[in-house]
Amino acid sequence: MEKEIIALQLAHILGEEFPPEDLQQKLEYPKHSQHGDISFPCFFLAGHFRRNPKEIAEELSSQLTHPIFTKTEAVHGYVNIFLDQPFMTNHVLNRVLQEGYGSHSFGEGERVVLDLSAPNIAKPFSMGHLRSTIIGNSLALLAEKCGYTSVKINYIGDYGTQFGHLLAAYKKWGDEETIQKAPLKELSNIYVRFHEESKHDPSLIEEGREWFKRLEKGGTEAVTLWKWFRELSLLKFDEIYEQLGISFDMTRGEAYYSDKMEETISLLEEKGMVEKSDGALVVRLDEYDLPPCLIVKSNGTTTYATRDLTAAIDRYRTYGFSKSLYVVGNEQTLHFEQIKKVLEKAGFPWASSMQHISFGMMLQNGKKMSTRKGRTILLEDVLQEAGERAGGNNRIGTGAVIFHDLKHHRLNDVEFSLDDMLTFEGTTGPYIQYTYARAISLLDKAEFSLNTELDDSSAWEVVKQLHAFPEEIERAFLQSDPSIIARYVLRLAKYFNQYYAHTKILQADQLDKRLTLVFSVTKVLEEGLHLLGMETVEKM
Incomplete structure (x- = not known):
């Protein structure tokens, strides 16, 4: 206003x-x-x-x-x-108390499709997968707050050359009984072993390629093992998603498109876009100053690009999206530039609405986590320990893990540290949840009637923060950056705690007005945490 x-x-x-x-x-x-x-x-x-x-x-x-x-x-x-502080305070508090404060309508009637999480089957769900999962989930919540319909797709990595490597590894060193007991850890172990031994025995890589070719051609043994790995993995992933409080509108693997890629390849060939290069099929992108996009390898197998092109076409046919967001790490920037340009060159106008929402890496002691190199931290272990350190309260523990990630600008790398996540001081999830619980305890101490006629200069900074909420939501969505909301709730919590420390909130003649402000703070903190994918805690 x-x-x-x-x-x-x-x-x-x-x-x-x-x-x-x-x-x-x-x-x-x-x-x-x-x-x-x-x-x-x-x-x-x-x-x-x-x-x-x-x-x-x-x-x-x-x-x-x-x-x-x-x-x-x-x-x-x-x-x-x-x-005018009294006028603005009255105006702001009245708005906060209305249903859906902070909402926008500019996305009404439009749909946003988000590709997020996308772990690989037969590999542990590591801290490295956390970023795509929770950034994507927060962006979906922000989209809905701005009026859009969101569609969250978990595009499982269940196809490609690495599964040939895994099949070869299982045939050499796998044990069914051991894998049934701890599927993802054991499959990961033999996968790491394969890559370690292939450094000294290059013939293993060729074996892996052969197993992937059998998988692509529907070989009975390859497909049976692959389905078993996939089923075990999805059951384990679902346990983690439940703990994070995240669900998907569709879970679909890359393998779904294995019999649909011929249509895509034929379409590109009909448009005269495909060329042969050293026995492989590529689409040249010289006019965009990009390297050629590999469509079919020289050995006849397909690529990530072929599947992603096919998936993009299928998603537009299914959802008619106005935005298609790919929440995938920085290292895939070139890949998504190529996918987008191939689709534009093929004459799909909706390709311009595709956007790669890149993000930095989760680091361990300054180094990238890597399953192949055996350097990873399992998310389920982190969530379990975080809950234990939070006195058995999983909402606090899980919230701490989520907030520690989302408070960083998504393009920045994040250093893993459980100690930093779980402190109750500073810029942490427990600090925000404690502030919310503290405000709720004040509301529980006295009955009050809502009264927005507060004339209290010491509350002005809190009021200004409440007033900023709708603008911060719009900015966070347009910039695809949940850290804007994380930093916002930190500021609101800081100013509220300063107000709480220096003001007699339960003073009789001001009780209704000041508790109305406190109630307004709880509403906005709760919604802010919800937009980050976190739950509030009323007692700590």
Whole structure:
């Protein structure tokens, strides 16, 4: 509201060359309260008006006036605007108390498809898989908060050359009884052993290729073993997803497209896009300054690209999405650039709505986790230990793991540390959950009636944070970055705890008004944590 008012007034003063929507984008929230509640920098106007920004700011400050402004001042080329705190507090609290506070409608009638998690069967669900899973889940929740229908797809890695390697490894060293007892750990062990021994015996790699060819051609033994590995893996994955509180609208493996790729290859051939190169089939992407996209290998087997192209076409036919988000690590950037450009070149206009939501790596002692190299931390072990350290409360333990990841900008690498995750001080999940529980305990201490007529300058920073929630949600979705919400709930918790420490909230003559503020904080904290895929805890 106040930004719109300021932008309209500025547009009226500055003239039609400066549309209100552009001016609104220029408005800033000052870091320090002595600089007002909203600031307008005038430096970009200097060239247009051929005047000093300081003079422009002084002139604008003298002309800006509205009942919700208590003061405007010009300081070093900025117009600083101070808002009427009692009026704004009443306005904000009334909005917070309405159903669905923070929601947007700009996504109504549109669908977002998200490709997330996508662990490989026959491998443990490691901390390295956590990022795609929880970033993707949070983005789906943010999409829904902005009015979209979200479709979460778990595109299981159950096909490709590595399964030839696994089949070869099982035939050499596998034991059915041992694998039944601890399927993912044992399958991982023989997979790691295969890669270690193949360094000294290259013939193993050729054996792996042969087993994958048998799998692609439907060989009975290869398919039977593969189905067994897949079933064991999915059962274990479901246990982890249940603990994380994450579900999917569709779980589908790459193998689903094994009999559908011929249609894709034929389509590309009909459009004259496919060329032979050293016995392989490729689509050249020279016009995009990209290397050729490999469609069929020289030995006749298909590739990740072939399956992803086929899956993309199938998803658009099924869902008619307006956005298709691939929540996959940074190392796959080139792959998704190629997929998108091949589809654009093939004449699919919807390819422009595909977006790779990349993210940094989960590190262990500064190094990337790797199943192949035997350097990994199992997520189920982490979740179990986190719950134990949190006094047996899995909501706190799981929330700590989720928050530790999502508080980092998604493009940054994250160093694994259980100690850092579970502290109750600083920028952690337990700190936010403790703040929520503390606020709930206040509400339990006294009966109160909702009253938004709070005139309390010490609550102003809390009110401003509550007011910012809808804007932060929109920003987090548009930037595909849940860390915006994580940092927001940290700020809200910090300002609330400062207010709690210095204010007698249960003071009789202010009780209704101050507990209304506390109630508003619990509502927004709960929704903020929900958007991160976390649950609240009422007692700690």
